[in-house]
Amino acid sequence: MSAQNAAPRGTTAAPASSADGGAAALKQLAGQHATGYRSVGVMVYDILKDAILSGALLPGQKLRQETLAELIGVSRLPVRSALIQLEADGLVEFHDRRGAVVKSLSPAQAKEVYDIRVLLEVEALRLTMAALTDARVARLRELGKAADRQQEGSDFVDARTEFYAELYDAEQRPVLWEMIEQLRLKVGRYVLGWRLVGDAEHSHTHEQLIEAVASGEVDRAVDVLRDHLVGVRDAVLELLEAESTAADAAAPASRGRSPR
């Protein structure tokens, strides 16, 4: 129903959108969100979130309210609402009276995120496996396949999210799930680029995980999960290091260029 065209491409090093501040890509995303009724505020929120996660808006990017407003085609007010929500999510940062910018993540913080995720997700997995039905396993297989199929665009994130929501039994444990979601969000931007850096073997993770879960061997399942997370963590850290040194090199120049 929504998009399958190439919105997030080359998100890793130098997105095509870095010059115009992601304007073009943003307009793309705005178009895709014309579905059903949601308050304009949350629509804008979704658009901006996608833009950040897909890399159309890069860390450090200044978010001028009026620009965003007319780009999306609404007034400034819902944009402000969306920015406040994004601030709470930790995706953007407000500087008193100087507006909002896309927040960046230091390597140390990224490491924290993944270390905490290991803690929480291992716990979630244990709880899940303590009471697992055949129906749930079947559904997991299904969602896992769906997630593996969707390897492009923002649907990619959604598909994976659904998979993990089922795996961790989000319905039964809303608080734990909320925490995990928050952490996933914080590193979402880097994981979308992940496929580009990482190797293909990682795509088998779902299968391995499901198999281990289905077998009922808790320890093995936990090991698979932990290995996966640590693997992604190290890849993200590598990417972040590269990015920050690249930024250090590029910053002086691009700072000097007045953005008009």
Place this chain on the structure above:
Amino acid sequence: MSAQNAAPRGTTAAPASSADGGAAALKQLAGQHATGYRSVGVMVYDILKDAILSGALLPGQKLRQETLAELIGVSRLPVRSALIQLEADGLVEFHDRRGAVVKSLSPAQAKEVYDIRVLLEVEALRLTMAALTDARVARLRELGKAADRQQEGSDFVDARTEFYAELYDAEQRPVLWEMIEQLRLKVGRYVLGWRLVGDAEHSHTHEQLIEAVASGEVDRAVDVLRDHLVGVRDAVLELLEAESTAADAAAPASRGRSPR
């Protein structure tokens, strides 16, 4: 510098403010926040947060924007900003086009909160104790005493927060601390009432904890922390059960009374 008068009193069962929707208490709180410069939006946010945490605004309480606005003495807009932030914190809940209400916590969710807190805070404590300086210990003793002294008002929360921020080295581990803070916030409302229900022995927790930390015996410190959290958890659960049954009994009647 700020207030030391008795703002939140009798928060546990039936606050005096339940009849007028916390209006009186809210005006109290509004007065106390006249300090330095913060944008009006975050000021309102702080006021409302305090109001909810102190029990001036009870779960289920409808939050009419205009009422709050003129009660605090600002326009509706910063109130909206504040409500959005509070929603992100999980303290209020938006119902599409029907406004915001103070969110309530189910016993199951409260249990989740504390179980996750055990996980995270034990980890935080371990990390802290892996590299602890004498200076930090000294500072902890100081903050601990300050926290024990402040047993009233919203400063109570702040003092304890400072203590734990130091204990868990918030500076060094911002993500982990942020997670812990969020969880503490979710149950904040019940913990403020805690002193009223709980027994006095709990007030020695700080001392025990500090002593164990200072001694360098990680396992013992972890045990103290875990015991404390589990103790509070059970007390909160008890309180929540009582509250929910009381609400079940009272709700039909108070629902019938039109709140004008």
Place this chain on the structure above:
DNA sequence: TCACGCTGTTCTGGATCCAAAAACCACGAA
């Protein structure tokens, strides 16, 4: 030549105004 201060512009944050959806109330019919 460089540093400093002044002035005009831009942008955020807050207030006010408007439209549409939801709740409330009263009336009427079964």
Place this chain on the structure above:
DNA sequence: TTCGTGGTTTTTGGATCCAGAACAGCGTGA
């Protein structure tokens, strides 16, 4: 008497307007 229906009122959510703070560009003086 109770349920349904129509109209009125309240209240949210969005758009527009306004004031004050930050920024940039320019000129002047050392």
